[in-house]
Amino acid sequence: MSLIQFENVSKHYAGKTVVAVDNLNLGIEAGEFLTLLGPSGSGKTTSLMMLAGFERPSAGTIRFDGVPIETLPAHRRNMGVVFQSHALFPHLTVAENVAFPLKVRRLSRSETATRVTSALEKVRLAPFAERMPHQLSGGQQQRVALARALVFEPRLVLLDEPLSALDKKLREEMQLEIRRLHRELGVTMAFVTHDQSEAMVMSDRVAVFNHGRIEQIGPPQQLYDAPCNTFVAGFLGDNNKVEGKSGPDPVAPAGQMEIRLANGLTLRGRRAGHSTNGPSQVLCVRPECLKVALDAGQLETGNQIGARLVDIIQQGDHWRLVAALSDEDGGLRAENWTVKVNVGSVPAGLTVGQPVVLRFRPEDAWIF
């Protein structure tokens, strides 16, 4: 049995006109690090707030260890919560902030002192115990908030975009820090973010939210390699898309299908689970799966598409090429594709404005 179970949970606002969470079913396993990932307004934060007890579901049941908790007030749920705004008590010192949950639980003074010290050591802030929160940096404040959420040894810790307010370097440092704490303490963590790379770095499992529903849930690599639809494909990592029509393709190997673009070109890719032969299909291929050549002759035949180089971005270990597929006379309209190439395999003599050919293996592309 899962530690937490959402059963048909919905949340409406303003008299059912706004649906924040739509019939959610989700289990959180004991000890796992689960990330709720999605754009803003996708229902991920609302789901977490319902779990913490700050919002009440409009319908459905939330179970903790099998016991329904949706009417239990937040202060009796025994879950640690970390907020984006860290929400430290500004009038208390770091140690007093961390001691707060223990004071509420009426622990003895010596027990409190021991636990506060150990919690501050875990987040490496022991020397800062007597500081006031405003004397700390953003990253340190967030670590105090973590210590405060962990100090009473809850079985579940909820983190609501705790790192979004930090700058990039600090954010990456804190990602590893939280990962380490999760591993060391064996506590279950539910983490909300809109940052897909953060989700990839930290999670055992990722649930991708959109419009109040979970589009797909699974280990991050699985979601990356086998997204179930264009939304997940586009949200987790970059993806290049082109629309077309599919038709029967007798020569395609099992699990693959062919798509015919508006300009008559055909491309082949893997057939996504629910994809059938229909009038409108989308082919997705990741930037790192594309190979670029200056003309068709340099590439073997197969999946290839002509484009014009729009921009070349040098990023040190790799280059990012932006290519325009659109040809109005052929009727093909698509967003620009990006190609990620290692510095070593950049064809010589690339210039902006030049026509190029992009090629990819059918097994690297998905057709939805």
Added chain:
Amino acid sequence: MSLWKLLYWTFCAAILVYLIAPILVVIPLSFSSGNLVSYPLPGFSLQWYEEVLFGDKWIKAIANSLFVGVLATVLSVALGTLSALGLARSQSGWAGAIKMLFIAPMIVPVILIAVSSYFFMAPLGLTNSYLGLVLGHTIIAVPFVVLPVLTALELLDPNLSRAAAACGATPRFAFLSVTLPIIMPAMASGALFAFATSFDDVVVALFLAGPDQRTLPKELFTAMRSPMTPAYTAVATLMILFSTSLFILMQRLQRRARAQQK
């Protein structure tokens, strides 16, 4: 120094003198050894302070002012803080209108409040009573509490009370141990303003206070009709001293609150 700079400094100095001189000019007069409120001073004496601090008339007025001021402050801090809490939490469209209502006494001429309070309280037998005067002063003092406390509450991270709840604190414990200490400096500065409002008020006191409730400002005001002695300037000097100390205290409090909120 350039001509412009000279003009600039002269102009600034003139403004400051204009603002402060009328206040400062009464101070030396209060140390006069003569009976007239005029310069030049015949000599130095503390006789007027003696009269004010050891005579019945002024001590009674000072006691009245402090008594009414403290009660009005307590009432307006209690009511003002509760209203601010309600307003900050309210989702209702009426909240804005109600907030305006609370702040109205700051904008409406005091004389209007005094007159209407008089006509409202007279049939209830509240004129010429301490209760009436305290209530009148509470009306004009309450906005000075509602405004800073409401501002402090609006600046408060709404996640703080959620964080307290997540730590296991009941709403009551969360309020007492988190919200209240954080808005305390705002309440204190509101209390000082409220007290100063009551302490300075003459208009409401003129209408609502009876012979037993004469406050300092009212006593000073009635002096216009009797021959003026330097005793009045001694009272004025004491009031200036008192108000200035309050003001300095307020500045200190606000500075401390800002250091904490950062």
